[in-house]
Amino acid sequence: MADIAKTISVVNRLINDRVIENYALGGATAVIFYTEPIATEDVDIFVQLKPGGNPFMEFQPIFDYLKDRGYGMKGEHFYVEEFPVQFLPTGKELLDEAVTQANEFQLTEEVIVRVMTPEHLVAVMLDTDGSKIICESAFFSKMMLSTRKFYTTS
Amino acid sequence: MMKKEQINTAEQIDEYIKSRKESFREHQRQLPFSEKMLIAFNLAERDKTIRQATLLPKKSKVG
Numbered sequence: 398m399a400d401i402a403k404t405i406s407v408v409n410r411l412i413n414d415r416v417i418e419n420y421a422l423g424g425a426t427a428v429i430f431y432t433e434p435i436a437t438e439d440v441d442i443f444v445q446l447k448p449g450g451n452p453f454m455e456f457q458p459i460f461d462y463l464k465d466r467g468y469g470m471k472g473e474h475f476y477v478e479e480f481p482v483q484f485l486p487t488g489k490e491l492l493d494e495a496v497t498q499a500n501e502f503q504l505t506e507e508v509i510v511r512v513m514t515p516e517h518l519v520a521v522m523l524d525t526d527g528s529k530i531i532c533e534s535a536f537f538s539k540m541m542l543s544t545r546k547f548y549t550t551s
Numbered sequence: 552m553m554k555k556e557q558i559n560t561a562e563q564i565d566e567y568i569k570s571r572k573e574s575f576r577e578h579q580r581q582l583p584f585s586e587k588m589l590i591a592f593n594l595a596e597r598d599k600t601i602r603q604a605t606l607l608p609k610k611s612k613v614g
Contacts, residue, residue, distance in 0.1 A: 401585045425591070433579035434587045436594035480588070504584060 399479035402508045418445040421499035421511045439481040
């Protein structure tokens with residue numbers, strides 16, 4: 398049976414082997430981490446890339462690394478330990494901050510996973526019109542309301 | 552009198568369904584991340600199948 402911990406373990410190795418600077422789970426995958434399962438077709442991973450790479454082929458080092466280790470691509474996804482993974486650039490300041498300040502959790506004895514904080518997830522979703530995901534999750538609907546309340550009263 | 556009892560019963564059933572739904576969601580929230588992800592992919596697969604089934608033209612019964 399597919400195990401997401403194995404996928405995350407491979408992503409952690411991308412940092413250890415200096416292919417990327419940092420990463421954090423985002424999008425629906427991160428929402429699922431904090432709440433209940435909602436439909437998703439891939440594992441969204443936001444990555445901070447090493448500076449100085451070719452700006453037109455910024456993901457090439459990740460692709461090369463994974464291909465060398467036998468992981469194949471289908472469409473826009475890499476299949477890492479059976480899970481379709483989509484690597485996404487941070488680009489914006491908000492996403493950069495979300496990756497840098499991500500929460501770390503012990504997934505298994507050996508595997509640590511970095512997940513965007515709920516606050517950053519809400520901010521990123523509002524920024525990218527992810528209202529669909531927010532509406533599907535009671536937790537995030539409540540969080541959005543409390544965030545709005547916080548900003549209107551402060 | 553009869554109508555009031557029916558309303559009360561309907562409200563009770565409604566409350567029961569709501570509480571069952573909430574306890575189901577709470578149970579799902581407590582699952583390990585790996586299990587939650589597998590459910591999430593199955594939900595996406597289910598949605599895809601429904602989309603395909605409803606968008607595809609029905610086969611003609613003639614011939």
